[in-house]
Amino acid sequence: MSLPISEHPPHVPTRTLDFYLVLLFLVFPIWSIPIFSWSFVLYELRVGGIWGLSWYRKAFFTYALAEVLFSIYYYTLHKFVDGPCPIPPANPDELILAFKRIVQSGLTNLPEDGNDEETLDISRPGSPAEAIEMLSPTDPRAVDFQNQFRNWFGGVPWSQIRRQEMCAWLYWSLFYERLPEFDKIQPTRLKVLLHCLDLIEKRTGTRFPEGSNPSVLPRLLTLDPVIxxxxxxxxxxxxxxxDFIMKQLLVYVGNMTHGTRHGLDYLVRIPPTWDASKGPTPIVFLYGLGIGLPQYCTIICSLLTRFxxxxxxxxxxxxxxxxxFHPRFLSPKNRKETTNVMRQLLIDLGWVPKPADGSAQKRGADxxxxxxxxxASHSNGSYVHAWFLKDAPDLVARSLFIDPVAFCCWEGDLCLKFLYNPATTGIQLVMNYFVSTEVGIVNLLRKQFDWSSNTLFFEEIPHARDPSRNKFIVANDDVVLSAQRIKRYLVSHGVRKGLYYNSQGQHGLALIPGTEGFNESIKWLDEPEHY
Structure with missing residues (x-):
């Protein structure tokens, strides 16, 4: 009898040739600059005669000394980021609701080509209405959940996970703290912990064996040592x-204005002939991880010229x-701050109704x-996109998701692939060095990550099945997220025409003009808006 997929050992890939090529010719030359700078400065200080150096050696010494001082500063940032997690725990009722939604995901046997309307609660489309009951451990729904959830434990066989380690993971996910001894847990927290443990056990069809397995450690995203x-x-x-050059080009060539509102920086362009009540809805673009404007210059320039x-x-x-060098580099605004500032800013721009104007339904009559x-959001920008849909859905008329990471992130694929698994290919090494191990991004993803805020559930998307209101662009060969899981999640809840699944696409490819994903995005943005 074959083992269920949740009992298969984790796959350990071998490093490819392009990994070593990228390491040797791209990563190592940049990574080694501080080392060579330290060596040169120490050598010159030891042999003396600095003032007798030629002008070009003095210039190089000055640069090397700047690199040495910066490396010390960078080390202090590293130690700061590796400190305590600053995120306060969310409301217990909100956390329990989020866990219920997680265990309900995939619980109803929704067909992969649509959804069974008769089994769904009308108030929460796409989520099962029946009670969460204990499944059989061999139930395909239980095995599938086991297989995905074990990512939080390094992908080890599900049967190796013990109650102590599961409680440690649950306590972190609920309160962003390490699990204390059970007799020292506050009664209210203990109640929430045991309730969520019971939900996981019912959903997986298993009871976790008592005790601990020290060889199986949970991934505690905001508590583990950072790399x-x-x-x-x-x-x-x-x-x-x-970034400075790109910003100046957008201001002086693209006719955009650079502004700041309560710590939020932005660029905005408002055509003089645009009418707020009759013209097309303004596009608000949320980019993802990387280097910002220079990385997203192609799609930004395309949006400026095409619209x-x-x-x-x-x-x-x-x-x-x-x-x-930005003052808020390590202090990003949280969900509440961002949505509050953005709401007022959009009201002041005249793009959304004032609170006194009433609901979206009333707007249709006026x-x-x-x-x-x-x-419109790409990759990590879908987290802020999720904040909007949770806290200010009345502001959003249409949504475009490109390579979204906010869906199914409870399954642990993104965490394991992007932050924990070592790189084995050239593209993975590029993502690892230039993105996932940079101090500011590590601070964002490892110390500022609030999963309950960043996770977007289907029922939180207004008019999710309406292809004129929502568009999802997903690439099959995505090295960051599990595109197949996201496709399955959306399609099983009835998203059909609104989903563009590129079977040969990669993460970020839809941002490049001329590609199928890019053309699909532009086509959708250019559609007449009838609502």
Whole structure:
């Protein structure tokens, strides 16, 4: 009898040739600059005669000394990020609701080509209405949940996970703290912990054996020691210079305005002939991890040129675009701060109705009022997108998700692939060094990550099945997220025409003009808005 998939040992891939090529010719030359700078400075100080050096050796010494000082500063940032988690625990009722939604995901046997309307609660479309009951351990729904959930434990066979380690993971996910001894847990917290443990056991059809298995450690995202790789000063100066040039081009050539509101930076362009009540809805673009504007210049410029009579808003996020010289580099605004500031800013721009204007339903009866925004996000930007849909759904008329990471993130694929698994291919090493181990991004994903806020459930998306209101662009060969799981999640809840699944696409490919995903996004943005 074959073992269920949840009992298969984790796959350990071998390193490919392109891994070593990228390491030797791209990563090592940049990573080693601080080491060579330290060596040169120490050598010159030891032999003396600094003032007798030629002008070009003095210039090189000055640069090397700057790299040495910056490496010390970078080390202090590393130690700061490796400190305690600053995220306070969420409301217990909200956490229990989130866990119920997690265990209900996939519980009803929704067909993969649509959904069974008769089994769904009308108030929460796409989620089962029946009670959560103990499944059989061989039930395909239980095995599938076991197989995905074990990612939080390094992908070990499900039967190796013990009650102690599961409780440690649950306690972290609930309160962002390490599990104390059971007799020292506050009664209210203990009640929530045991309730969520019971939900997991029912959903997986198993009772966790008592005791501990020290060889199976849970991934405690905001508590585990962080991994940050060195980057030289010249690396950040280059990014800052490219960002500055791109920003100036967008201001002086793209007719955008650079503004700041309560710590949020943005670029905005409002065509003089645009009408808030009759014109197309403004596009608000939320980019993902990387280097910000220089990385997303192609899609931003395309939006400016292809929609010249449509407002465009770019939310600048220095904490996820390696802007180390920005004052808020390590202090990103949280969900509440971001949505509150953005709501008032969009009201002041005249893009969304004022609170006194009433609900979205009432807006339809008054054509003189603004109709809201079209919110477009890529990758990590889908987390902020999720904040909007949770806290300010009345502002969002349409949603475009490109390579979204906010779906199914409770399954642990993203965490394991992007932050814990060692790179084995060239593209994985590029993602690892240039993105996932950078100090600001590590701070965002390892110390500022609030999974209950960042996770987006289907029923939280207004008009999710309406292809004119929501578009999902997903690439099959995505090295960051599990595209097949996201496709299955959306399709099983009835998303059909609104989903574009590129069977040969990769993460970020839909941002490049001329690709199928890009053309699909532009086509959807250009569709007439009838609502």
């Amino acid at each position: 940050i790789w060195w980057r030289p000063l010249i690396y950040y100066l280059t990014i800052a210079l490219c 010249p009579n449509r407002p465009l808003f770019i939310l600048l996020q220095p904490h996820l675009s390696q802007q180390i 054509d003189s009022k603004p109709r809201g925004i079209t919110l």
